[in-house]
Structure formats: C-alpha cells, structure tokens
Amino acid sequence: MKQYDVLVVEDDLSLCEALCDTLEIGGYRVVSARNGTEALIKLEHSQFKLVVSDVQMPVMDGFQLLKNMQQKYSETPVLLMTAFGTIPKAVEAMQAGASDYLIKPFDAEALVNKVADYVTANPSAANTADNERVVQDNGMKKLYALTARVAKTDVTVLLQGESGTGKEVIAGYIHQNSAYHRGPFVAVNCAAIPENMLEAMLFGYEKGAYTGAVQSMPGKFEQAQGGTLLLDEIAEMDLGLQAKLLRVLQEKEVERLGSQKKIKLNVRILAATNQKLKEQMEQGRFREDLYYRLNVFPINIPPLRNRPGDILPLAQELMQRHRSDGKKLPEFDPKAVEKMLAYSWPGNVRELDNVVQRALILRTGDKITVDDLVFEDMGSMRISSERQPETSLAESKDEKLEISGLGEGVRSAEESIILQTLQMENGSRKTTAEKLGISPRTLRYKMARMKDSGVIISC
Numbered sequence: 001m002k003q004y005d006v007l008v009v010e011d012d013l014s015l016c017e018a019l020c021d022t023l024e025i026g027g028y029r030v031v032s033a034r035n036g037t038e039a040l041i042k043l044e045h046s047q048f049k050l051v052v053s054d055v056q057m058p059v060m061d062g063f064q065l066l067k068n069m070q071q072k073y074s075e076t077p078v079l080l081m082t083a084f085g086t087i088p089k090a091v092e093a094m095q096a097g098a099s100d101y102l103i104k105p106f107d108a109e110a111l112v113n114k115v116a117d118y119v120t121a122n123p124s125a126a127n128t129a130d131n132e133r134v135v136q137d138n139g140m141k142k143l144y145a146l147t148a149r150v151a152k153t154d155v156t157v158l159l160q161g162e163s164g165t166g167k168e169v170i171a172g173y174i175h176q177n178s179a180y181h182r183g184p185f186v187a188v189n190c191a192a193i194p195e196n197m198l199e200a201m202l203f204g205y206e207k208g209a210y211t212g213a214v215q216s217m218p219g220k221f222e223q224a225q226g227g228t229l230l231l232d233e234i235a236e237m238d239l240g241l242q243a244k245l246l247r248v249l250q251e252k253e254v255e256r257l258g259s260q261k262k263i264k265l266n267v268r269i270l271a272a273t274n275q276k277l278k279e280q281m282e283q284g285r286f287r288e289d290l291y292y293r294l295n296v297f298p299i300n301i302p303p304l305r306n307r308p309g310d311i312l313p314l315a316q317e318l319m320q321r322h323r324s325d326g327k328k329l330p331e332f333d334p335k336a337v338e339k340m341l342a343y344s345w346p347g348n349v350r351e352l353d354n355v356v357q358r359a360l361i362l363r364t365g366d367k368i369t370v371d372d373l374v375f376e377d378m379g380s381m382r383i384s385s386e387r388q389p390e391t392s393l394a395e396s397k398d399e400k401l402e403i404s405g406l407g408e409g410v411r412s413a414e415e416s417i418i419l420q421t422l423q424m425e426n427g428s429r430k431t432t433a434e435k436l437g438i439s440p441r442t443l444r445y446k447m448a449r450m451k452d453s454g455v456i457i458s459c
C-alpha cells in the first residue's frame with residue numbers, strides 16, 4: 001500500500017490545488033480528493049498520516065467523512081477546515097472527533113504549522129516520483145529518447161499536448177535527467193490560481209506588499225532555486241503578467257512584490273499547455289516575444305489514441321497504483337482490451353485512470369470484462385465494434401447533461417457516481433442500475449462492498 005503524508009479533501013479545485021502546492025513545497029507527500037466519498041476510496045487504497053478536509057462539500061461532507069472514518073481509520077487524525085464565522089461548527093467538529101480545525105481563510109504558514117503538529121515534513125521525499133512511468137509505444141520511446149537529450153541542456157522546453165497526456169510526467173522526467181535534478185521540482189498551475197494571486201505566488205512578496213501580506217513569502221521562482229520550475233497551463237496567464245514573466249526570464253532575476261532587491265535565479269524553466277500556443281499568439285492572446293522565449297525546444301506529446309502501444313501497459317500501471325492489497329492484479333479479458341483500444345480517450349491518461357478505478361470497483365470476477373469498462377464519452381468509440389457498448393455513464397445526450405450537472409463527483413470515482421445516481425433516482429436500485437448501464441446484481445454487489453468499507457448509504 002502506498003504511503004502518503006496528507007490527504008487534502010476540498011471540492012473547490014483552485015483552493016485544493018493551492019493547499020496541495022503549499023504542503024508539497026513544505027515537504028509533504030500529498031494526495032487530494034474532491035469530496036468525502038472520493039476521500040474514502042483514496043483511504044482504502046493508500047495510507048495517510050493526516051486528513052485535511054473541508055466541511056461543506058457535495059456528495060459527502062466533512063462531518064460525514066469524519067463519521068465514516070471513525071469506523072475504519074480511527075487512528076488517522078482529521079483536521080477540518082471551517083468557514084470564518086462558523087466557530088460553533090469548529091466546536092462541533094472537535095466534538096465529532098476531529099483532531100483539530102482551521103478557520104478559513106488561513107495563510108500558508110498557518111496550514112503548514114498546523115500540519116507539522118501531526119506529520120514531520122521530508123522535503124526530499126516530496127520530490128521523489130514513486131509512480132512507475134510507462135513508455136511502451138514506439139513513438140513515445142522515440143519522444144522520451146529525444147527528451148532525455150534535451151534534458152541535459154539548459155534550454156527552455158515548451159510541452160504541448162491535450163489535457164491528461166502526461167505533460168507533467170515528462171516535465172518530471174526532464175528534471176530528473178537534468179543537471180538540476182538535485183534541486184526541487186516546483187510546478188505552478190497558472191490556470192488554478194486566481195489572476196490577482198498568481199503574480200505574488202510566482203515572484204513572492206514582502207510583508208505589507210498588499211493587504212493580507214502579513215509576512216514575507218518567497219515565490220515559486222525562489223522556491224525552485226537550483227531546480228526546475230514548470231509553468232503549467234501557461235496559456236491562461238494574462239497579458240500583463242506575461243510581460244513581467246518575460247522580464248524575469250530575460251534577466252534571470254526576480255524581485256518580490258514590495259521589494260526592490262533583485263534575487264539571482266538559477267532555475268531551469270519548463271512550460272506546458274494544452275492549448276495551441278501559436279494560435280493564441282496569432283490571435284493576440286499570448287505575447288509573441290514570450291512565446292519564442294518559452295518555445296526554444298518544443299515537445300509535442302501525442303494523445304493516447306495515437307499511441308495504442310501505451311494503453312494496456314498504462315492501464316496495468318494505473319491499476320497497480322490503486323490496488324489496496326497484495327493480491328494479484330486482475331487481467332483485462334480480450335474483449336475488454338479490444339474495447340479500450342477502440343476508444344478515443346478524449347481525457348487521455350487521466351481518463352484511463354478513471355476507467356481503471358471504476359473497473360476495479362465494478363468487477364465481480366478475476367478478470368476485467370467489457371462490462372466493467374465505463375467510459376465517459378461512449379460517443380468517442382473510434383471503431384464500431386460488433387457489440388453495442390452496454391456500460392455507459394451517459395447513454396443519451398440528455399442523460400449526460402443531467403449527470404454532469406451533478407458536479408465534479410461524476411468524474412471522480414464509481415462510488416460517488418453510484419451515490420449520486422441513487423440520490424437522483426430516490427433510492428431506486430432498479431432505475432439506478434438502468435441509468436448506470438449495469439445489472440441490478442452488480443449494483444447490489446457494489447453497494448454491499450461500499451457498505452462493508454464503511455460508506456454510509458442513507459437512501
């Protein structure tokens with residue numbers, strides 16, 4: 001079972017990313033979940049020293065999570081984040097068994113200090129990639145060979161590819177194979193951080209630089225000193241900040257907000273985007289000078305559908321990551337393999353990861369069959385197979401809209417889908433099974449397993 005330091009449970013994606021970033025920089029190995037249900041699944045598959053959870057979340061809130069955890073993970077401390085003005089909630093949290101609480105909004109230091117009461121940070125461990133990198137497809141082998149050569153140089157690399165293709169994985173590979181490998185690898189998701197905070201986060205700030213800057217803070221550039229900085233989703237950066245970034249890249253020095261002191265930088269810069277950056281530049285949304293500065297060496301990562309040789313090995317690796325016991329991993333039966341190869345994977349490796357997680361939950365026998373494969377977009381089958389796909393999260397367009405309207409939980413894990421569909425169907429197992437495209441027997445089996453693992457199913 002994989003071991004991590006902190007499980008962050010937060011449904012607000014930007015905040016979740018900021019919390020994870022803060023803790024990772026603080027030297028913790030962090031995993032995130034978007035609600036209580038997803039958290040329970042992660043707890044089943046990995047070990048955590050601490051859970052930091054929001055209180056108000058859809059599907060399963062912080063209190064319900066706490067209640068569920070008391071049955072099976074009573075040893076794991078839970079830190080609840082409650083909103084300002086809800087002190088009674090904080091008291092309630094402690095009474096319900098939370099180890100501690102944080103009142104929102106809190107600053108990075110408060111979070112790290114609180115977490116440090118429960119877990120000891122280990123900066124070098126936070127940087128080790130303990131997941132296997134899969135490169136089996138011939139095209140990808142060539143791409144990795146080229147990447148290894150580029151890694152040894154100092155040039156700025158622009159990684160382009162659809163979402164979920166593995167840009168951050170390749171960025172990590174460049175870092176590990178570069179002269180900067182002993183330093184930190186810091187990734188900033190420019191799309192996840194609010195525009196007005198990104199500048200401070202990148203360049204750092206001095207105490208009093210703006211309202212709320214209660215203490216000085218180094219930016220991501222400084223945090224990456226001697227290592228690599230990945231500017232992810234760079235196309236999302238606004239034009240004003242692009243100009244400031246260009247200056248930092250040209251001068252190789254940074255000034256914190258509210259300070260005139262120049263800090264020399266020794267950082268390898270990588271940028272990544274899932275947009276066509278050249279088109280953005282041509283449409284005036286991305287600065288031409290910055291484009292050419294970042295795009296010294298472009299690496300285009302092909303979508304998963306164009307590297308079929310990777311699909312099965314990746315599925316096996318992802319299965320390995322989610323296995324909760326030492327038992328032999330299930331195999332995919334030939335029809336299931338055929339179906340996976342026929343699918344066009346619009347969400348790429350990340351989507352494959354979701355499909356594998358669902359399959360592990362749905363499977364009833366030793367093998368993963370075609371019935372256990374639930375794709376997010378059945379309209380994206382590339383080759384028409386003889387059999388009509390039986391299992392689809394969204395059989396019709398209307399249904400897809402209805403389900404996706406329920407929020408992020410739909411994409412996260414099968415358990416949350418089941419809970420939501422049950423809720424939608426007023427607890428009717430028959431129509432829930434129909435809606436999910438699985439047999440009532442599979443649904444019963446699944447619900448029994450969820451109950452066994454401590455999930456409270458109220459309908």
Ligand SMILES: Nc1ncnc2c1ncn2[C@@H]1O[C@H](COP(=O)(O)OP(=O)(O)OP(=O)(O)O)[C@@H](O)[C@H]1O
Binds near residue numbers: 132133163165232
């Ligand atoms: N070659 C690979 N081997 C193993 N796992 C991979 C590989 N490529 C991608 N993954 C896994 O797929 C998921 C998505 O990868 P990653 O975050 O690198 O994609 P991305 O292209 O940066 O996505 P986005 O555009 O959304 O930021 C991660 O869980 C990652 O570990």
